[in-house]
Amino acid sequence: MTAPNPIAVTGAPLLRVEHLTMRFGGLVAVNDVSFTALNREITAIIGPNGAGKTTLFNCLTGFYSPTVGRLTLRHPDGREFLLERMPGYVISQKAAVARTFQNIRLFSGMSILENLLVAQHNKLQRASAWSIAGLLGLPGYRRAEKEAIDLASYWLDRVKLLEYADWQAGNLPYGAQRRLEIARAMCTEPVLLCLDEPAAGLNPRESAELSELLRFIRDEHKIGVLLIEHDMSVVMTISDHVVVLDYGRKIADGTPEVVKNDPAVIRAYxxxxxxxxxxxxxxxxxxxxxxxxxxxxxxx
Amino acid sequence: MEYFLQQLINGLTLGAIYGLIAIGYTMVYGIIGMINFAHGEIYMIGAFVSVITFLVLGALGITWVPLALALMLIFAMLFTSVYGWTVERIAYRPLRGSQRLAPLISAIGMSIFLQNYVQVLQGARVKPLPPIVSGGFSVMERADGFVVSLSYLQIFIILLTVALMYGFTQLIQRTELGRAQRACEQDKVMAGLLGVNVDRTISLTFVMGAALAAVAGMMVTLYYGVIDFYIGFLAGVKAFTAAVLGGIGSLPGAMLGGLCIGLIEAFWSAYFTTEYKDVAAFSILVLVLIFRPTGLLGRPEIEKV
Amino acid sequence: MTALPLSRSRGIQWSAVLREAGLTAFVAFLLTVPLVGLRTVDRPTGLTIDARFDEVLVAVFLVFIGRLGLGLIREGQALLVLVLALLATGVGIVAPLPTQVLEVILVGGGLVIAIRATVTLVTNRSTLSQAERDKRMDVVAAKVQHASRWLAPIGIGFALIFPFLPFADRHLIDIGILLLTYIMLGWGLNIVVGLAGLLDLGYVAFYAVGAYSYALLATIFGWSFWVCLPLAGLFAALSGVLLGFPVLRLRGDYFAIVTLGFGEIIRIVLLNWYEFTGGPNGIIGIPRPTFFGIADFTRTPTDGMPAFHELFGLPFSSLQRIIFLYYVILVLALIVNVFTLRVRKLPLGRAWEALREDDIASASLGINRTNAKLAAFAIAAMFGGFAGSFFATRQGFISPESFTFIESAIILAIVVLGGMGSQLGVVIATFLVIGLPEVFRELEQYRMLAFGAGMVLIMLWRPRGLLAHRDPTVTLGGARKAPSGPGSAAAGGVS
Incomplete structure (x- = not known):
């Protein structure tokens, strides 16, 4: 079904979406969508407003359970997860899928560093022996926390927020909040990063920086990125593979060059x-x- | 069968009263999304105002029952709505737009204040009242002499509730005010931009809720003949349960929920034990919220991500 | 040129000010006519009515004057108002008035308005908007929070030596015990409400479970307090899990009302289960605690245990037990405090705060929402259970009357008024909510009236609580300091 450009194949299949359908009462938000996202690739999902992109994300990350369909995530080490059967938090915990939100959802009353430590909850929770070692202040937990802070610092440095680490997240300007949300998702050490309109509301310079960051994540951290985006300048420059949805259906699928000349896509837009x-x-x-x-x- | 019928009548009467209070909860929740914790107290004030009106009428020598009832109704509604209006103006309006706990705490404070206000002024003792409307029909009689009776008072309560419900539905659906109210429920900012006086609409919502609660207060006074300053709490919680059961935000739902709670309470008291009738009501609340959080007539809500 | 600049017009808009005052007075008239003006009185002949229209008139007059004063202050006539208000106060003190209440109202009202006018004159405060005022208070709150670094040790030190201070008599130590009980309950509930953001209106249920667990275990099996205390905590935590499990996924307000329902269910069951709980009569003769099972505080112990005063070679005093109880509750409360302070820096505590801020984002980061909330609920319930069994052993008698909804409301008020999540705030709010009414014990019937009004007023003044300020639990100590003032003011702004 998918026919990715051979040159673009840089990784093994990471996510296989098969016949995904999501109905809300009479409304079919996603209708029989199938595609494959490869590891170490940026897969963009585009389409007009109301095409079902965010619903697709919500199915992927367990906020909705799809009406029909199968979502298979295959880790580079060969383990497979059926995402449609897992509740939301397990998808992040076990299957290592991380996401951001269309309207930013930071823990705005907490500091930036705390936001990134919350993202490493499960790792730290184990290290603190479900709080017991932590309450006693055992060295094992302190070491784990230091490592967690190091990872957070690494990502803060990446998104140019290191010097603001102790600020309250809600006080950051909009563009920085978007970057922080990506850093927070990366702190969960995912194999698949799902970004819901990360460039929305960014100025051109910030968009360019975002593209740079996403390339970095793909190339250096060797994970797959799934991207919902309306900003075509971002989509067309960094995507390896584009899936186009319209009225809940997939209307095109391929490299950016193939997709942007597809008559069905132009018609949809x-x-x-x-x-x-x-x-x-x-x-x-x-x-x-x-x-x-x-x-x-x-x-x- | 006869016993069942009797409980049905009792339950419907009780349910009508709960339903009227529940409407106040459901309207306020619908329009500003808060639990008006002081609403039970407003109902209690309604009951007190009707007792006071009755006593004043008696002192003035007005004893013709229909006139006395009409005056009680009017005065209870009038004075109690002023309380409803004032509570909103003082305790809730300044907190609109702050974090959601603030109005709730303010409402609990208001509830404690009003309870003690009435206690200080009117005394802590139970206020007994002689029956005003007595007599009724005996609907049927069982062989062993058990009589199913339908009192005039019960007819009065049910008819008045139906009439009020009809008038009220017309008010919400047909008038300018009703439209403004529904608009504010959807989006207060947009309604304000389109020229709806949002503050006034919310105030009037509280006034209407209080007026209906006053009617319920008066009915309780007539029906049970005793009131005290503490009746608001339990009735309030049960009426809120009714509002949730019916689907919060829905007016017919509130009435339906009220009837359900009334019937459950009547049958539970009749067939099981009186002591645990409140436990029954609360358990219903818990079960409904767990298994059908949108209530009987509420709209389903999809978690927005 | 002809138009007068608005800001320069010094003429008072009398008509507007008078109309507003008049309207307010009319509302006051409608409010007071039925309930203040007409009192129901029980007479042997039945219920009758007493007219007290003088009081209505006084109330309406006072409201009119008060509103007029506020209106004039807003019009920039603070000085005039100040003089008039002081005059009213003087009249209240000097002139003979029909009732004492009236005197109190006149003096108090005059003083309040006078203070308001003075504040306006001194700080020009009325020119500040509500938000600006709130921000200023936030800065103060942040300072107080930071001061808790040295305030806390001083406070704890004072609490430790308090029973041995010369002025500490039995009455004061009793009040100390009462305050510490509520501080402990406040700190316990703070875990659920302040950290996890779950609005629990039925916290008293766990207090009741703890109290009854201890009372029943002690009276039926004769176990000692020190054995029963952990058991009571365990039972309370279990009931927390049982009650919490089905309701934790409910949204905020629904959750609140269901916890209220649970609180009432437990109270009603306690009230009606005669065979087990003694119904409304409660349980009497609950054993007092011993000195850790070593010694007893009675003059002549009956069960072969040595007497405390003999063991330590002290003269017998009934105060010894009270002081011991004081230290027990002090230690219990401090345990809760230390737990909360530590857990906030742990993944579990951070997960709670994350859930409070945004529970959907928390789930997307792999936090098991149900487990985290359940942990908060159970731990808070356990602390409530400890406090409950302490209450039972201190009173020696419990009945369902001690566990009404109003108790839950008081504990919640302590947490919210103090500023959610703030440990110091709980202490300050406890002194306000429990300590202050205790001072005015004689005015029994006005106590709860003032309590309710105070709750409303504090919320109107500081909607986010007195000490609404949150410091990060971990810092990187990076180059830039967090912005102070307006920036950090948003802290604790829980949606």
Whole structure:
């Protein structure tokens, strides 16, 4: 079903989504979607508003249990997890899937460092022997906490927030909050990172930095990234593989070049009017020039 | 069978009273999302105002029952709504928009204040009242002499409740005020931008809730003949249970929930033990919240991520 | 040129101020006519009514004057108001008035308005917005919180020597025990409400379970306090798990009302289960604690145990047991405090705070929400159980009357008024909520009235509690200091 460009195959299959369907009463938010995301790749999921992207994420991370379908996560070491059968917290704990949220969900009253330590909860909880060793102040726990702080510092340095570590998370400017949320997700040491519109509300410079960060995560930490994004400049430059949803269905799947010239995609974004010029801004975002869009329009 | 019928009648009467109080909870929860903890006290004040009105009428020599009842109703509703309005104005409005615990604590404080206010002013003792409306029909009689009776008072309570419910539904569905109220329920900021006076709408919600609670207070006074300053707490919790059972935010739900609680209580007292009738009501609350948190008529809520 | 600049117009808008005062007075009239003006009185002939319209008039007049004063202060006439208010106070003191209540109201009301006017004159406070005022208070709260580093040892030191201070008589030590019991309960509930953000309105249920566990174990099996104390805590924790498990996934307000329901269910069961709990009569003759099972505090112990005063060569005094009880509750309370301070720095404590801040994000980070909340619930219940069995052994008598909803409300008020999550806040709030009414014990019937009004007023003044300030549990000590003032003011802002 998926036909990724051979050149783009840099990793083994990481996530296999098969016939995923999610219904809310009469509304079918996700309708029979299948695709595969590979390890060490950035897979972008795009589509107009209401296409079912966030619902797909919520199924993946256990907030909804899908009506139909199978979600298989295959770790690089060969272990397999059926995500649709796991409650949300186990997906993060055992299957090592981390996510961010469309409207940022930080622990805004806590400090930035604390946010990142919460992300290492399960590791630290074991080290503190479910609080007993921690209450007694045993050295084993203190060592584990120091390591956790080191990991947090590493990621804070990465997202350029190290000097703000003791600030309250809610006091950070918007762009920094987005970065912090990614750092927090990475502190869970995931094999798959799911980002829900990480570039929303960022200025062009911040978007460029975000792209840089995501490339770094893919190349240096060798994990898979799943990305919901509306900012086409980000999607088209960093994605290895793009999946397009519209009205809950998958309408295209392939490399950015293949997808952005796909007539069905252009139709989904622009509607079916034949005599309409492609608005300049959309054309730029999609990376096609207006005349090409126009021609495709005529072709249908 | 006869016994069952009798309990059905008793339960419906009781349920009508709970339902009227529950509407106050459900409307306030619907519009500002808080549990108006002092609402039970408002109902208690309604009961006291109706006792006082009755005594004043007696002193003035007005003893024609229909007139006395009408005046009691009017005065109880009037004075009690002023209490409802004041409580909102003093204790809740300044806290709108602060963290969710603040109004709740303020409401608990208000509830304690009103309880003791009435206790200090009117005394802690139980206030007995002679029956005002007596007599009734005997619906049927069992062989062993057990009579199923339907008193005039019970008819009065049920009819009044039905009438109020009808009027109230019309008010919410047909009038400008009702529309403003429903708009505020959806989105207060947007309603305000569109010219709805949000503060006034919320105030009026409290006034309406208080007026209905006053009616319930008056019914209880007539029905049981004894009241004290402490009746608000238990009735309040049970009425809230009714509101939750029916689906909080839903007006017919509140009435339905009230009837359910009334019936459960009546049958439980009749067939099991009186002592544990409150446990029954609370257990229902717990079970409903666990298995059907949206209540009988509430809209399901999807966890937004 | 012709238009007057608004800020310069010094003319008082009398009509507006008077109308507002008049309206408020009219509302006061409607409020007071039925309940203040007409009192129901029991007479042998039945219920009758007494008219007290003089009091209505006084109340309406006072409200009118008070509102007028506030209105004028807002109009910039603070000096005038100050003079008038002082005059009213003087009249209240000098002139003979029909009732004492009236005198109190006149003097008190005059003073309050005078103080308000003075504050306005001195600080120009009325020009500040509510938010600005709140921020200023936040800075003060942060300072007090930081001061707790040296305040806490001083406080604990004072608490340790308190029973031996010359002025500490039996009455004061009893009050000390009472305060410490509520401080312990407040600290216990703080784990659930302040840290985990779960609004528990039925905390008294665990207090009751602890008290009855000890009372029953001690009276039926004759076990000693020191054996029963951990058992009582265990039972309370178990009941916490049993009650908590089904309800923990409920949303905030629903959770609150269900815990209230549970609290009432337990009380009703205690009230009606005669064979086991003695029903409304409660349990009497609960054994007093011994000196760790070594010695007894009675003059002549009956069961072969040596008497405390003989063992230590002291003259017999009934105060010895009271002092011992004082130290028991002090140690118990400090255990709760140390636990909370330590657990906040552990993954479990951080998970609680994370759940309070955003439970969906917590789940996405692999935190098992149910287990974490259940742990908070059970631990708090255990501490409540300890406090309960202490209460039982101190009183020697318990009945369901001690475990009504109002107790839960008081403990919750202590936590929230103090500023959620703040340990020092609990102490301060306990002194306000329990200590202050204890001082005014004679005004029995006005005590709870003032308590309710005080709760409302403190919430209006400081919606997030007196000491709403949170310091990070771990710092990196990085280059930049956290911003002070408005920035850190958002701390503890639990949605």
């Amino acid at each position: 622009l509607g079916e009017e034949e005599d309409e010029e492609l608005p300049e801004i959309v054309a730029r975002d999609l990376g096609v020039d207006g005349s090409e869009g126009h021609r495709t329009g005529e072709g249908t």
